[in-house]
Amino acid sequence: MSATEPIMEARALVKRYGHVVALAGTDFELYPGEILAVIGDNGAGKSTLIKALSGALQPDGGEIRLGGERVHFRSPRDARRAGIETVYQDLAVAPSLDIASNIFLGRERRLRGPVGSVLRMLDKRGMRREAARHFAELKIGLPSITQAVENLSGGQRQGVAVARASAWGRRLVIMDEPTAALGVKETRQVLDLIREVRERGLPVILISHDMPHVFELADRIHIMRLGKRVAVVTPQSHTMPEAVAIMTGASQAELEQAMTKEEP
Amino acid sequence: MTTSDLTSDQPRGALWATVGLVRRVLAAPTVGPLLALLLTVGFFSVRSDNFLQAQNLSLVLQQVMVVGVLAIGQTLVILTAGIDLSCGTVMAFGQIVMTKLAVESGVDPILAILLGMLACVGFGILNGGLVTAVRLPAFIVTLGTLNIAYALTHIYSNDETYFPLPSELLYFGRTFTLFGADFTYGVVLMLVLYAVAWFALTQTAWGRHVYAVGDDPEAARLTGIKTGRVLLSVYTVAGLTYGIAALLLVSRTELGDPLAGQSTENLDAITAVVLGGTSLFGGRGTIIGTLIGAVIVGVFRNGLTLIGVEVIYQYLVTGILVILAVSVDQLTHRRRQ
Numbered sequence: 001m002s003a004t005e006p007i008m009e010a011r012a013l014v015k016r017y018g019h020v021v022a023l024a025g026t027d028f029e030l031y032p033g034e035i036l037a038v039i040g041d042n043g044a045g046k047s048t049l050i051k052a053l054s055g056a057l058q059p060d061g062g063e064i065r066l067g068g069e070r071v072h073f074r075s076p077r078d079a080r081r082a083g084i085e086t087v088y089q090d091l092a093v094a095p096s097l098d099i100a101s102n103i104f105l106g107r108e109r110r111l112r113g114p115v116g117s118v119l120r121m122l123d124k125r126g127m128r129r130e131a132a133r134h135f136a137e138l139k140i141g142l143p144s145i146t147q148a149v150e151n152l153s154g155g156q157r158q159g160v161a162v163a164r165a166s167a168w169g170r171r172l173v174i175m176d177e178p179t180a181a182l183g184v185k186e187t188r189q190v191l192d193l194i195r196e197v198r199e200r201g202l203p204v205i206l207i208s209h210d211m212p213h214v215f216e217l218a219d220r221i222h223i224m225r226l227g228k229r230v231a232v233v234t235p236q237s238h239t240m241p242e243a244v245a246i247m248t249g250a251s252q253a254e255l256e257q258a259m260t261k262e263e264p
Numbered sequence: 265m266t267t268s269d270l271t272s273d274q275p276r277g278a279l280w281a282t283v284g285l286v287r288r289v290l291a292a293p294t295v296g297p298l299l300a301l302l303l304t305v306g307f308f309s310v311r312s313d314n315f316l317q318a319q320n321l322s323l324v325l326q327q328v329m330v331v332g333v334l335a336i337g338q339t340l341v342i343l344t345a346g347i348d349l350s351c352g353t354v355m356a357f358g359q360i361v362m363t364k365l366a367v368e369s370g371v372d373p374i375l376a377i378l379l380g381m382l383a384c385v386g387f388g389i390l391n392g393g394l395v396t397a398v399r400l401p402a403f404i405v406t407l408g409t410l411n412i413a414y415a416l417t418h419i420y421s422n423d424e425t426y427f428p429l430p431s432e433l434l435y436f437g438r439t440f441t442l443f444g445a446d447f448t449y450g451v452v453l454m455l456v457l458y459a460v461a462w463f464a465l466t467q468t469a470w471g472r473h474v475y476a477v478g479d480d481p482e483a484a485r486l487t488g489i490k491t492g493r494v495l496l497s498v499y500t501v502a503g504l505t506y507g508i509a510a511l512l513l514v515s516r517t518e519l520g521d522p523l524a525g526q527s528t529e530n531l532d533a534i535t536a537v538v539l540g541g542t543s544l545f546g547g548r549g550t551i552i553g554t555l556i557g558a559v560i561v562g563v564f565r566n567g568l569t570l571i572g573v574e575v576i577y578q579y580l581v582t583g584i585l586v587i588l589a590v591s592v593d594q595l596t597h598r599r600r601q
Contacts, residue, residue, distance in 0.1 A: 122468060
């Protein structure tokens with residue numbers, strides 16, 4: 001890993017809300033082609049970190065580099081323009097619009113010629129074709145690209161959000177608790193989808209509470225505690241209880257005690 | 265039954281196809297309003313011999329044109345999950361500005377028309393600005409501007425009526441004959457405006473954004489839509505439609521009347537939108553549905569008059585009608601959740 005340059009990195013990021021220090025000088029690296037899980041207890045600063053990386057908030061200190069160059073995102077739109085797409089926990093889709101419209105929402109394509117430039121008419125067929133292609137690439141099966149998103153299951157909706165992110169993300173995709181609202185079978189589909197995104201060459205930052213999923217998917221695990229990165233581990237180097245112990249700040253003695261309790 | 269059974273069994277296949285087609289037709293958003301319209305028309309044509317006369321039907325359309333154009337703006341606002349209670353009084357103010365400038369102040373009639381429309385656009389910008397910049401609920405903002413426009417109408421006109429109006433202000437009230445019935449140019453203008461609104465809502469990115477903002481404003485913002493700009497544009501365009509409605513109003517009444525446009529127009533425009541199947545929760549609805557809804561309202565008013573129901577009972581019926589339509593909206597919304 002040390003030979004390659006990180007695609008995205010952050011140094012000594014600080015974010016304060018009044019007296020509350022949400023980020024206390026944390027570092028961060030994401031390497032090409034990897035799934036990096038970010039874990040941490042509630043209030044450890046993981047969502048603040050993700051918001052800073054996706055442009056949803058501006059850090060008070062520190063720096064963020066993308067492909068080696070320093071960036072200052074003032075809004076999620078800036079980050080998106082730089083090639084960073086985010087899949088939000090609460091599914092940023094418009095339920096009454098169809099699948100193709102959702103893929104192109106906010107980035108609609110107009111017809112060529114005066115019909116497009118003067119009348120501003122949409123290229124609906126072109127957008128549908130393009131959307132169908134993305135779904136085929138990600139191996140997502142959908143009834144029809146003209147279905148309204150509200151008629152889809154939770155997993156299929158999340159599929160739409162992931163497909164949109166991977167269609168537009170040129171550098172990386174951030175996924176914030178993508179399986180939090182899903183059932184077992186649908187969760188499985190979304191996990192496969194996340195792998196599929198990595199196979200296409202896009203690195204993924206995955207925020208999740210679900211340790212088994214994190215250990216199944218992630219190449220590396222970035223652990224946050226009290227606004228700082230306390231460790232970066234891999235599923236091979238550490239066990240789940242060890243990772244949880246680092247996350248919660250349990251001492252080595254407490255950890256051993258917990259481990260022996262588990263195995264009577 | 266396997267798929268090969270289905271394809272080999274031709275009559276059955278045809279039956280399934282028909283069932284599927286019927287189901288899809290019934291699920292189309294404008295079918296409900298259309299059925300309601302047919303029922304209403306059926307009811308009044310049985311109760312009154314005069315109702316189905318060509319001359320009466322063209323009268324219904326002429327009566328519909330003002331509310332029909334108001335309802336275009338109202339549809340846009342309701343699609344964004346807002347509501348515009350000021351549409352009737354803003355139109356009334358625009359109408360007074362046009363007629364007073366043209367009749368009393370000696371302003372060129374065309375300029376007077378444009379200034380009247382501009383006054384309505386101004387109210388639209390005020391509504392949109394307060395809803396987006398100050399983040400006030402549309403209900404309370406437009407309740408405020410309803411009263412402001414009402415007061416300005418009376419202050420500016422000194423409670424006087426303005427007539428006779430120059431011919432430019434009466435153009436859209438002129439009629440032409442088609443299939444033995446008279447149509448006003450105003451009705452034609454209304455239909456053109458519906459076509460434009462249909463195009464903008466269904467064929468442009470702006471239309472998609474209007475739906476998306478009404479559906480889930482936070483989701484729209486996260487996908488990169490400038491939600492504030494979309495909302496402001498919606499209220500501004502709505503103001504413009506009220507200005508056009510003001511011109512249609514004076515072309516029908518042939519005078520500038522400080523009392524015009526303040527009784528039933530507000531509720532009628534909202535009723536037309538809701539009867540047309542647009543959800544008050546935002547993000548769902550069609551402009552064609554609103555046109556049908558406006559015609560239903562017109563048919564009701566006309567039909568009730570024909571069968572001799574007093575005006576005060578018409579208020580009663582409209583009130584019940586709008587509550588019924590909103591209840592249907594609420595129930596379908598709950599089922600979707």
